[in-house]
Amino acid sequence: MSSTPESAARHRRSAGFSGTSTPRDLPTTPRGLRTRTKLVEAARVVFERDGFLDARLVDITTEAGISAGSFYTYFDSKEEIFSAVLAEVEEEMLHPDVRQVTNGDDPVSMIRKANRAYLESYQRFSKFMRLLEQVASIDEDFRELRRKRGESFVQRNAKSIRQMQQDGVAGADIDPMMAASFLSGMVARAAYSRFVLGESWTIDEMVDSLTELWANALKIETPAS
Amino acid sequence: MSSTPESAARHRRSAGFSGTSTPRDLPTTPRGLRTRTKLVEAARVVFERDGFLDARLVDITTEAGISAGSFYTYFDSKEEIFSAVLAEVEEEMLHPDVRQVTNGDDPVSMIRKANRAYLESYQRFSKFMRLLEQVASIDEDFRELRRKRGESFVQRNAKSIRQMQQDGVAGADIDPMMAASFLSGMVARAAYSRFVLGESWTIDEMVDSLTELWANALKIETPAS
Amino acid sequence: MSSTPESAARHRRSAGFSGTSTPRDLPTTPRGLRTRTKLVEAARVVFERDGFLDARLVDITTEAGISAGSFYTYFDSKEEIFSAVLAEVEEEMLHPDVRQVTNGDDPVSMIRKANRAYLESYQRFSKFMRLLEQVASIDEDFRELRRKRGESFVQRNAKSIRQMQQDGVAGADIDPMMAASFLSGMVARAAYSRFVLGESWTIDEMVDSLTELWANALKIETPAS
Amino acid sequence: MSSTPESAARHRRSAGFSGTSTPRDLPTTPRGLRTRTKLVEAARVVFERDGFLDARLVDITTEAGISAGSFYTYFDSKEEIFSAVLAEVEEEMLHPDVRQVTNGDDPVSMIRKANRAYLESYQRFSKFMRLLEQVASIDEDFRELRRKRGESFVQRNAKSIRQMQQDGVAGADIDPMMAASFLSGMVARAAYSRFVLGESWTIDEMVDSLTELWANALKIETPAS
DNA sequence: CATGAATGAGTCTTCATTCAT
DNA sequence: TATGAATGAAGACTCATTCAT
Numbered sequence: 001m002s003s004t005p006e007s008a009a010r011h012r013r014s015a016g017f018s019g020t021s022t023p024r025d026l027p028t029t030p031r032g033l034r035t036r037t038k039l040v041e042a043a044r045v046v047f048e049r050d051g052f053l054d055a056r057l058v059d060i061t062t063e064a065g066i067s068a069g070s071f072y073t074y075f076d077s078k079e080e081i082f083s084a085v086l087a088e089v090e091e092e093m094l095h096p097d098v099r100q101v102t103n104g105d106d107p108v109s110m111i112r113k114a115n116r117a118y119l120e121s122y123q124r125f126s127k128f129m130r131l132l133e134q135v136a137s138i139d140e141d142f143r144e145l146r147r148k149r150g151e152s153f154v155q156r157n158a159k160s161i162r163q164m165q166q167d168g169v170a171g172a173d174i175d176p177m178m179a180a181s182f183l184s185g186m187v188a189r190a191a192y193s194r195f196v197l198g199e200s201w202t203i204d205e206m207v208d209s210l211t212e213l214w215a216n217a218l219k220i221e222t223p224a225s
Numbered sequence: 226m227s228s229t230p231e232s233a234a235r236h237r238r239s240a241g242f243s244g245t246s247t248p249r250d251l252p253t254t255p256r257g258l259r260t261r262t263k264l265v266e267a268a269r270v271v272f273e274r275d276g277f278l279d280a281r282l283v284d285i286t287t288e289a290g291i292s293a294g295s296f297y298t299y300f301d302s303k304e305e306i307f308s309a310v311l312a313e314v315e316e317e318m319l320h321p322d323v324r325q326v327t328n329g330d331d332p333v334s335m336i337r338k339a340n341r342a343y344l345e346s347y348q349r350f351s352k353f354m355r356l357l358e359q360v361a362s363i364d365e366d367f368r369e370l371r372r373k374r375g376e377s378f379v380q381r382n383a384k385s386i387r388q389m390q391q392d393g394v395a396g397a398d399i400d401p402m403m404a405a406s407f408l409s410g411m412v413a414r415a416a417y418s419r420f421v422l423g424e425s426w427t428i429d430e431m432v433d434s435l436t437e438l439w440a441n442a443l444k445i446e447t448p449a450s
Numbered sequence: 451m452s453s454t455p456e457s458a459a460r461h462r463r464s465a466g467f468s469g470t471s472t473p474r475d476l477p478t479t480p481r482g483l484r485t486r487t488k489l490v491e492a493a494r495v496v497f498e499r500d501g502f503l504d505a506r507l508v509d510i511t512t513e514a515g516i517s518a519g520s521f522y523t524y525f526d527s528k529e530e531i532f533s534a535v536l537a538e539v540e541e542e543m544l545h546p547d548v549r550q551v552t553n554g555d556d557p558v559s560m561i562r563k564a565n566r567a568y569l570e571s572y573q574r575f576s577k578f579m580r581l582l583e584q585v586a587s588i589d590e591d592f593r594e595l596r597r598k599r600g601e602s603f604v605q606r607n608a609k610s611i612r613q614m615q616q617d618g619v620a621g622a623d624i625d626p627m628m629a630a631s632f633l634s635g636m637v638a639r640a641a642y643s644r645f646v647l648g649e650s651w652t653i654d655e656m657v658d659s660l661t662e663l664w665a666n667a668l669k670i671e672t673p674a675s
Numbered sequence: 676m677s678s679t680p681e682s683a684a685r686h687r688r689s690a691g692f693s694g695t696s697t698p699r700d701l702p703t704t705p706r707g708l709r710t711r712t713k714l715v716e717a718a719r720v721v722f723e724r725d726g727f728l729d730a731r732l733v734d735i736t737t738e739a740g741i742s743a744g745s746f747y748t749y750f751d752s753k754e755e756i757f758s759a760v761l762a763e764v765e766e767e768m769l770h771p772d773v774r775q776v777t778n779g780d781d782p783v784s785m786i787r788k789a790n791r792a793y794l795e796s797y798q799r800f801s802k803f804m805r806l807l808e809q810v811a812s813i814d815e816d817f818r819e820l821r822r823k824r825g826e827s828f829v830q831r832n833a834k835s836i837r838q839m840q841q842d843g844v845a846g847a848d849i850d851p852m853m854a855a856s857f858l859s860g861m862v863a864r865a866a867y868s869r870f871v872l873g874e875s876w877t878i879d880e881m882v883d884s885l886t887e888l889w890a891n892a893l894k895i896e897t898p899a900s
Numbered sequence: 901c902a903t904g905a906a907t908g909a910g911t912c913t914t915c916a917t918t919c920a921t
Numbered sequence: 922t923a924t925g926a927a928t929g930a931a932g933a934c935t936c937a938t939t940c941a942t
Contacts, residue, residue, distance in 0.1 A: 027925090027926085028925090029921095029924090029925070029926075031920095031921085031925085031926065031927095032925080032926060035926075035927085051363070053278070053363065056910090056911065056912090057911080057912070057913090058911075058912090066927070066928090067927060067928050067929065068912090068913090068928090068929080069913080069914080069915085069927075069928060069929060069930095070926075070927055070928070071913090072913070072914075072915095073925090073926065073927075077912095130362075133362050134362040134363065136362075137355075137358050137359040137361075137362035137363070138276070138278065138359060138362070138363075143421075143422065147418075147422050147423075171441070173437070174434075174437065174438075175430070175434050178426065178430065178431070178434040179434065179438060181415070181418065181424075182411050182414070182415050182434065182435060182438055183411070183438065185410075185411055185414035185415060185418065186407050186408070186410055186411035186414065188414065189407070189410035189411065189413065189414045190406070190407050190410060193372075193406065193410065196368075197368065197369075197372045198372075199406075201403065205400070205403065206403070209399075209400050209403040209404065209407065210407060212398070212399065212442075213399075213404060213407055213408065213442040214442075216396070216441050216442045216443070216444055217437075217438040217439075217441045217442040218441070219441055252901090254901080256901075257901070260901085260902090281935090281936065281937085282936080282937065282938090283936075283937090291902075291903090292902060292903045292904055293903080293904065293905090293937095293938090294902070294903055294904060294905090294938090294939080294940080295901075295902055295903070295904095296937095296938090297937095297938075297939080298901065298902080302937085302938095303937085477922090479922085481922075482922070485922085485923090501813070503728070503813065506914090506915065506916085507915080507916065507917090508915075508916090516923075516924090517923060517924040517925055518916095518917090518924080518925065518926095519917090519918080519919080519923070519924055519925060519926090520922075520923055520924070520925095521916095521917090522916095522917075522918085523922065523923080527916085527917095528916085583812050584812040584813060586812075587805075587808050587809040587811075587812035587813070588726070588728065588809065588812070588813075593871075593872065594872075597868075597872045597873075621891070623887070624884075624887065624888075625880070625884050628876065628880065628881070628884040629884065629888060631865070631868065631874075632861050632864070632865050632884065632885060632888055633861070633888065635860075635861055635864035635865060635868065636857050636858070636860055636861035636864065638864065639857070639860035639861065639863065639864045640856070640857050640860060643822075643856065643860065646818075647818065647819075647822050648822075649856075651853065655850070655853065656853070659849075659850050659853040659854065659857065660857060662848070662849065662892075663849075663854060663857055663858065663892040664892075666846070666891050666892045666893070666894055667887075667888040667889075667891045667892040668891070669891055702904090702905085703904090704903090704904070704905075706904085706905065706906095706941095706942085707904080707905060710905075710906085731931090731932065731933090732932080732933070732934090733932075733933095741906070741907090742906060742907050742908065743907090743908075743932095743933090743934090744906075744907060744908060744909095744934080744935080744936085745905075745906055745907070746934090747933095747934070747935075747936095748904090748905065748906075752933095753933095
């Protein structure tokens with residue numbers, strides 16, 4: 001859609017992402033493993049370029065340099081290979097920096113660092129994030145999967161907030177779970193606006209603004225500054 | 226996706242939502258007008274039930290009780306009828322309550338009222354909002370269209386913030402545009418989490434929490450409290 | 451057919467059963483011989499379970515515990531391994547009881563014994579008989595092959611009938627060849643009804659009834675009864 | 676199979692014949708009805724020529740002179756159109772002669788007439804009968820369907836036999852149901868041998884022989900002849 | 901204006917068979 | 922011999938769109 005008439009949109013309803021699909025075993029031989037890897041990488045390229053819906057299996061196999069039929073040696077459906085791509089990207093997202101927010105910092109610095117890290121990661125994976133958004137809007141199973149993962153992230157944030165409340169740093173009358181959820185949502189949404197919708201803020205501006213809003217929202221006392 | 230496995234690929238050459246489509250004139254005869262109305266209503270039902278992608282034109286015409294061929298008397302494509310549905314729903318969203326602009330209230334009350342109004346509207350149109358989300362994730366033109374509309378909303382909010390800053394009610398060091406954008410995004414995201422993803426917060430809880438976060442974020446001084 | 455809807459078309463270029471296929475030599479090494487045997491046994495299991503059409507070569511090699519490619523070391527096609535299975539089963543069908551040709555008996559007893567032997571054999575190989583029926587209905591060459599084999603069986607029966615006529619035991623006005631053919635057909639059909647279609651007669655009932663019909667049909671005089 | 680290598684054999688497993696398929700309504704418009712009829716007739720030609728398995732939907736639509744996609748306007752699968760062909764042929768088989776065996780005749784004449792009628796009908800529909808045999812050997816649902824229909828035929832014959840026994844015309848020690856089943860089977864098998872396998876008997880010979888065997892088998896007394 | 905049958909481009913999917921290791 | 926990954930020909934099926942009535 002949206003594009004030149006010769007790029008036809010294609011859509012499928014099918015296997016679903018989570019519930020039904022039993023991820024099949026990795027191939028045993030090195031050659032098989034190599035081909036599978038080629039496929040997943042090709043799929044990522046094609047998905048990020050064309051979106052999930054417009055991506056045809058042929059495009060993926062062509063990009064991978066293998067025959068169309070070979071696809072089914074490794075995956076049963078577009079959904080299944082998407083899951084594989086997702087797994088790959090998640091791995092990649094976690095590895096580089098161990099995401100350990102240095103604990104010695106003051107609360108606002110920690111928030112700032114977390115916000116910056118999030119935005120930078122989002123930027124780096126912006127094409128994939130758009131893809132993620134699309135798939136989530138299409139597939140309920142996947143939406144649920146994603147919600148659950150987000151939840152644990154929110155939990156951690158809520159715990160921090162609770163800690164700050166006990167330390168007398170954050171406002172006591174704030175519901176930690178909802179605040180964590182809403183403020184995380186705010187940052188996520190801002191990243192989406194910037195890197196998917198194309199708003200023209202700089203990352204620095206965003207970090208400053210988001211951090212201030214976040215800190216204010218929690219009524220964090222910045223003791224000596 | 227996520228649904229019956231026996232269904233299969235859907236193809237089409239997209240007409241696009243905004244750029245290309247010239248919304249055609251309304252039919253002149255009363256009969257034609259009636260048929261068009263039936264079609265738009267049917268389309269809304271089908272879109273909200275099946276999503277944009279899985280909705281087939283046949284489903285729409287069947288739901289409308291007219292023949293498949295008649296569709297093209299009124300619309301050129303699925304995208305075009307979707308636009309018509311969108312227009313219809315927007316009208317419906319604005320009409321009922323004239324968006325009570327109770328100006329006499331204090332800032333926090335106004336924010337609270339706006340938040341509540343937004344959430345209630347979102348709830349009432351939640352099926353449509355999910356649909357909107359899907360179409361936005363699929364179609365770039367539509368995404369852009371939506372962003373622009375959101376912008377004017379954000380502008381208005383930014384103006385309010387600027388006003389409050391001049392009145393000394395809100396923190397002066399805050400960037401009004403970004404704050405407006407991010408805080409609106411927070412509320413929108415919360416509504417999505419609640420009414421599309423199915424989080425189990427009550428609306429009252431949400432209004433309280435969002436309003437407090439919003440007011441704090443702007444460092445709004447509540448004079449007599 | 452009649453089975454899972456998600457399975458789909460099977461294609462192949464037929465090798466044919468009889469005419470074309472030159473049964474290749476048995477492998478020379480003991481290891482090769484063992485593999486071939488495993489394949490034939492596996493093929494029988496799969497054929498009897500899934501039918502000729504739905505049996506995939508992969509199923510057969512998997513059942514045999516060997517790799518897909520190895521199939522072609524021993525056979526050129528599904529038809530060819532089917533022929534091998536057929537040969538194996540025929541051997542098995544003949545060996546066990548040396549087809550007791552109790553010549554001393556009176557005609558009716560002989561007929562009874564033959565009928566019982568036939569039914570019992572059919573029962574023991576019922577799964578294979580169903581398979582045979584399927585392949586015959588699919589492949590003309592095989593149908594012809596089968597017809598020829600049946601002919602010699604009918605010839606033998608015709609000879610018996612002719613003998614009985616000369617002995618004055620059977621009606622003289624009966625055409626021995628046709629009678630032999632039709633009555634054998636009757637028994638074969640009865641067996642098919644019982645063991646493939648699932649009619650619920652006991653074997654004893656069937657033997658009694660078939661024997662009486664057969665003896666009556668030939669107007670066999672039962673001397674001392 | 677069995678044929679020249681360029682005629683490829685194709686096989687499907689799918690919808691099944693009876694249980695699952697809900698025969699859809701006949702088209703309402705004359706045009707639609709005409710097309711459906713063309714399709715069914717084309718299907719019969721193709722099925723009888725190529726067999727059920729080798730018949731491709733394209734062959735059928737081509738023979739009918741319509742586009743491939745139009746097939747699905749009327750049928751969901753090859754099985755479904757086969758059922759339609761079956762219905763058509765059955766209608767045709769019953770109409771011509773009202774199959775009323777003149778009741779005034781003596782038993783043997785009646786049997787002779789019935790046998791002749793059966794053989795002539797089989798001959799006329801021999802191509803279809805071979806097809807029927809094939810489908811029955813492939814699809815269990817259809818096999819069961821066919822068995823049930825045969826049963827009522829056998830029931831009627833059994834009733835005749837019982838009547839003859841009461842009239843003292845047929846041997847009293849014969850089981851009517853089994854006799855009816857086995858003797859009908861004999862005739863059916865003979866017809867198959869002649870018209871499908873290609874035995875070279877004349878119909879007259881067959882009628883004579885089958886009638887004699889049948890009458891003898893039931894020990895029918897031919898009073899004054 | 902309405903109808904609904906007809907079209908055909910486009911994609912998926914299977915599996916016998918080949919072949920490099 | 923054995924392996925199992927790679928191939929590619931073949932057909933089924935969908936549905937937006939057209940068009941004769």
